Amino acid sequence: MGTTISPFVDRAEGEIIVQRSGSAEHQILSWVGLDYTDGVEHGFASAQETGPHIIYLDFVRKVDLQVSYGARIQVCNAADNDGNAAGYLTFVY
Numbered sequence: 001m002g003t004t005i006s007p008f009v010d011r012a013e014g015e016i017i018v019q020r021s022g023s024a025e026h027q028i029l030s031w032v033g034l035d036y037t038d039g040v041e042h043g044f045a046s047a048q049e050t051g052p053h054i055i056y057l058d059f060v061r062k063v064d065l066q067v068s069y070g071a072r073i074q075v076c077n078a079a080d081n082d083g084n085a086a087g088y089l090t091f092v093y
Contacts, residue, residue, distance in 0.1 A: 012036035014055040020047070020071050027071045037061060047071035065089070 016033025027047035035041045035055040045052040045067045054073065057063040068074040075089065 012057060012059045014041075014057055014065070016041065016055055016065075018054075018073065022047075029067055029071055029073075031055075050074075051076075 014033060014035045016031045018029060018031045020027055020029055022028040028044055029047055030042075030044035031054050032040075032042040033055060037056050037059060041055050043052070043054070047067070047070060049067055050069045052067040054065040054067065057065060057075070062078045064076045064078065066074050066076050073089075
C-alpha cells in the first residue's frame, strides 16, 4: 500500500501486489492493483530495467512508484519547485 502526503490537495492512495519470478539470471517483476488516478494497474518488467511505471501515489501524477534495477521498486518524486510531496510505502508479507 502506498500514500502521498503533501501540502496541496493532490493526496491519493494506491495498493498493489508485486511478485518476483524467473531464474536468477532473468528475474521479472509483475504487479496488479488499484491506482487512485487510473484505476486498475497491471504489468510486468524485467528486473534489469529501471523506470517502468507501476502506480502513481498522488492525484496529479508526480509521485510515481517504479521498477528499479535488481528486482527492486523505487519512489520517484517529479514534483516541481512549487511544492514538495512525500511517498510512503507499507509492505505486508
